[in-house]
Every structure is written in C-alpha cells, then in structure tokens.
Amino acid sequence: MEEFEFRELQSWKEKEYFPLLNKLISKDEMLWLNPKIEKFETGSKKTPLTQEDVREAEDRLNRFAPYIAKVFPETKPMNGIIESPLKRIPSMKKSLERNYQQPILGELLLKCDSHLPISGSIKARGGIYEVLKHAEELALEHQLLTIRDDYSLLDSDRFRSFFSQYSIAVGSTGNLGLSIGIMSAKLGFNVTVHMSADAKQWKKDLLRNKNVNVMEYEADYSKAVEEGRLQADGDPSCYFVDDENSHDLFLGYAVAASRLKKQLEELEITIDEDHPLFVYLPCGVGGGPGGIAFGLKLLYGDHVHCFFAEPTHSPCMLLGLMTGLHDKISVQDIGIDNITDADGLAVGRPSGFVGKTIEPFLSGAYTVSDEQLYRLLKELADTEGIHLEPSALAGMIGPIKLSKEGTDYLHKHNLTGKMSKGAHIIWGTGGNMVPEEMREQYYQKGLNLTQTKKNP
Numbered sequence: 067m068e069e070f071e072f073r074e075l076q077s078w079k080e081k082e083y084f085p086l087l088n089k090l091i092s093k094d095e096m097l098w099l100n101p102k103i104e105k106f107e108t109g110s111k112k113t114p115l116t117q118e119d120v121r122e123a124e125d126r127l128n129r130f131a132p133y134i135a136k137v138f139p140e141t142k143p144m145n146g147i148i149e150s151p152l153k154r155i156p157s158m159k160k161s162l163e164r165n166y167q168q169p170i171l172g173e174l175l176l177k178c179d180s181h182l183p184i185s186g187s188i189k190a191r192g193g194i195y196e197v198l199k200h201a202e203e204l205a206l207e208h209q210l211l212t213i214r215d216d217y218s219l220l221d222s223d224r225f226r227s228f229f230s231q232y233s234i235a236v237g238s239t240g241n242l243g244l245s246i247g248i249m250s251a252k253l254g255f256n257v258t259v260h261m262s263a264d265a266k267q268w269k270k271d272l273l274r275n276k277n278v279n280v281m282e283y284e285a286d287y288s289k290a291v292e293e294g295r296l297q298a299d300g301d302p303s304c305y306f307v308d309d310e311n312s313h314d315l316f317l318g319y320a321v322a323a324s325r326l327k328k329q330l331e332e333l334e335i336t337i338d339e340d341h342p343l344f345v346y347l348p349c350g351v352g353g354g355p356g357g358i359a360f361g362l363k364l365l366y367g368d369h370v371h372c373f374f375a376e377p378t379h380s381p382c383m384l385l386g387l388m389t390g391l392h393d394k395i396s397v398q399d400i401g402i403d404n405i406t407d408a409d410g411l412a413v414g415r416p417s418g419f420v421g422k423t424i425e426p427f428l429s430g431a432y433t434v435s436d437e438q439l440y441r442l443l444k445e446l447a448d449t450e451g452i453h454l455e456p457s458a459l460a461g462m463i464g465p466i467k468l469s470k471e472g473t474d475y476l477h478k479h480n481l482t483g484k485m486s487k488g489a490h491i492i493w494g495t496g497g498n499m500v501p502e503e504m505r506e507q508y509y510q511k512g513l514n515l516t517q518t519k520k521n522p
C-alpha cells in the first residue's frame with residue numbers, strides 16, 4: 067500500500083491516527099470513535115446555533131403547512147406537515163443478529179425518511195425548508211404577505227408570477243436536486259439543478275417533466291456545486307442553495323428531532339439516563355445527518371449517541387473529522403476515488419461548517435462497503451417489505467459495528483449495563499421514489515451477493 071504523503075498537510079501532527087488512516091485508505095470497513103466528543107453542557111457552548119433557531123424553523127414550516135397541504139395533496143392527512151413514520155423492525159433485527167453472529171441489545175427501529183412525501187428522501191426536510199424560507203423572505207419584503215396570513219394564498223397566479231422573476235440554483239448528486247427542484251417549480255421560481263455524474267437518469271427526467279432546468283456534468287458533486295455557485299454569482303435575482311455551508315438547510319433538518327421525540331413517546335419508548343438512544347445516519351456532505359444529530363443533542367443531550375455512516379469509497383466526513391482538517395481535505399487527496407453506488411453519499415469533500423459544528427457532539431463514524439449495502443437492502447425487503455435505495459442502508463449495520471467494535475465507547479460512557487433498555491434508530495434516508503425497474507435491479511444485486519457469500 068502507498069504510504070500517505072502527509073508533509074503537505076501542515077496541521078497533520080498526531081501520529082497515533084496513522085493506523086486508522088491507513089485503514090481508511092485501504093477501503094476496509096472501519097469504526098472511528100470521536101476523541102473530541104464533549105459533555106453536551108460544555109459542547110453546546112461552542113455553537114452559534116441554538117434551540118431557538120430550530121424552533122423558528124419549525125414555526126416557519128407550520129406557517130407553510132396549509133400551503134403544502136393544498137399543493138401536495140399527499141400531505142393532507144398530516145395537515146401539510148412533511149414527516150415520515152418511525153417503525154420497529156423486529157424481523158430485520160433477528161436477521162442481522164443471525165447473519166453477523168452478534169446480538170443487538172435494545173430495540174431496533176427504522177426512521178422511514180424514504181417515505182417522506184414530495185421527494186422521498188431526507189432532502190425533503192432541509193431542501194424544502196430552505197426554498198420556503200427564501201420564498202417567505204421575498205414575499206414579506208415586497209409586502210405581499212404577513213406571517214399571520216393563511217399561506218395557502220401562495221397557491222395563486224399572482225404569487226407564481228411574482229416568484230417567476232427570481233431564480234434558484236443548486237448542485238446535487240440527485241436527491242437535493244429533486245427536493246429543491248420540485249418545491250421551487252411549484253412556487254413558480256425559475257430553478258436550475260446542476261447534477262453530478264452520480265445522479266440517476268430518472269431523477270433528471272422527473273425534474274425536466276416539472277419544468278426544472280437540469281444541467282449535467284461528468285464530474286462529481288463538488289463540481290456540480292461549483293457550477294451552481296457560479297451561476298448565482300453572476301445574477302442578483304438568483305438564490306444559491308449552498309449545500310456545503312447553509313445554516314438554513316441544517317436547521318430544516320434539525321426540526322426532525324422534536325417530531326421524532328413525539329413518535330418515540332407514542333411508541334412508549336423512554337429516553338433518559340438509563341435508556342440510551344443510538345442513532346445511525348448516512349452521511350454525504352453532512353448537512354442532513356449533522357442537522358438531525360444536532361437537533362437530537364439539543365433535546366436529549368448526553369442520552370443520545372449519534373454515528374455517521376459513509377461508503378468505504380466516500381468517507382469524506384470521517385476523514386475531515388479524524389484529521390481535524392474538515393473541508394481542507396478530500397478523499398481524493400488520500401487516493402480514494404469517491405465512486406460508489408450509494409449516490410446520495412458520493413461526496414469527496416465534507417462541509418466544513420457541519421464538521422466543526424458537530425465535532426463536540428458526534429460519537430463516531432464508520433464506513434460500509436457497497437456490497438454490504440446491497441445485501442442489507444435485500445434483507446430489509448425480505449424481512450420487513452421495506453424498499454430503500456442503497457445510500458439509505460448505510461445506517462443499518464451501525465448497531466452491529468457498535469456492539470462488535472465500539473466496546474471502548476460503551477465502557478467509557480457507562481453504557482454497557484444499559485444496552486438492553488436502549489433503542490437504536492436507523493435513519494432510512496431515501497428510496498420511495500425509485501422506479502420499480504431499478505428497485506428490482508437493486509434487489510437482484512443484493513440477492514446475487516448473498517448467494518455468492520453463501521456458496522463461494
């Protein structure tokens with residue numbers, strides 16, 4: 067294996083990280099525990115974002131609910147609140163325990179963001195929130211709206227024609243583009259989505275059908291974002307949704323926490339000192355998992371333990387956190403190709419804003435191979451009848467990894483004796499909109515891998 071050339075990276079001094087870095091470079095699956103995690107009480111003093119900011123985002127989504135219910139009828143049963151189910155998955159739990167020869171202590175649940183209305187992925191949280199916030203600002207500024215109005219009045223030619231004077235741009239590997247594109251077009255904005263090479267054809271087709279401009283690039287996510295930023299720089303009426311730095315996206319994701327708290331209460335699952343909660347979140351650039359983890363820490367403090375999950379070929383956040391270099395380092399810098407079938411996670415350079423914000427709160431991060439993702443996809447379909455996209459399975463192996471490799475963490479945080487009273491939530495980040503034909507292909511891949519594993 068090539069020796070990592072670190073001289074160019076000035077701030078890289080801690081030698082003890084080398085064994086783990088070489089493991090990352092070799093693309094073996096690994097679990098990394100965050101040495102910089104702090105007690106919530108001290109960690110929370112380091113962030114400029116607060117519970118008040120999250121509440122403000124929640125209030126804004128509530129103001130828009132009558133409009134959402136009107137223009138997206140599938141959200142009517144929930145009165146225009148875009149939320150997903152939380153489900154126990156006992157059959158999948160048994161299957162994991164059997165296949166990995168590892169008991170999972172505590173309950174296993176799936177947060178089905180795969181089934182979020184409008185765009186079928188976690189991006190229906192942050193992405194839609196940011197577009198709504200921008201629309202509200204414009205309408206308030208031009209005195210077309212007050213925050214006491216019934217926002218369903220935005221569903222009118224008057225508002226659509228007003229918003230059509232403005233444009234919105236975003237760079238995406240697919241799902242963020244879907245959310246931003248669908249929401250912006252519905253309001254009447256001119257919207258352009260700059261898609262990376264990873265983006266699936268059906269996502270581009272779907273957006274074009276909804277009058278969204280789709281630009282395609284041969285390069286990865288970072289390039290698509292750069293193009294979006296360039297477009298917006300040259301045009302004052304164009305608003306750029308900056309997935310790498312946006313506080314609004316982050317806060318839109320963070321709203322998930324208070325909604326989850328209610329769902330846990332409905333399922334009579336207690337979270338406190340003696341009943342720890344573990345949450346496993348697939349991570350791309352970091353905004354989605356970061357915002358949700360942040361929101362959960364604000365509510366549950368030291369009783370919640372959040373882990374990020376990334377493909378072995380795109381471990382950008384793990385690399386940024388482990389080295390402390392955040393967005394100053396990319397996976398390509400250490401010879402990793404950022405090529406993965408987990409298109410939602412195909413990001414080579416993490417968000418510096420998210421990495422720094424989440425650093426005192428995150429318990430750890432781990433990597434998972436594409437083959438593993440397919441096997442888990444097939445297994446979840448067989449055991450629970452739930453179909454996810456490959457990215458969305460990255461969290462599923464978390465409880466196994468933590469139980470097998472995370473005993474230091476469990477000891478250190480005095481969790482060993484409490485595990486059987488705890489709960490694990492796998493964040494299932496996408497999949498409901500995948501066309502039938504592709505869903506079948508994904509399943510077949512998982513099936514083939516499972517069979518070759520059994521009969522080598």
Ligand SMILES: *Cc1c(COP(=O)(O)O)cnc(C)c1O
Pocket residue numbers: 187188189241242348349350351352353354355356410411455457458495496497
């Ligand atoms: C975007 C995405 C993620 C990760 O969100 P980031 O904000 O990029 O970290 C996870 N899963 C799916 C399916 C996604 O589309």
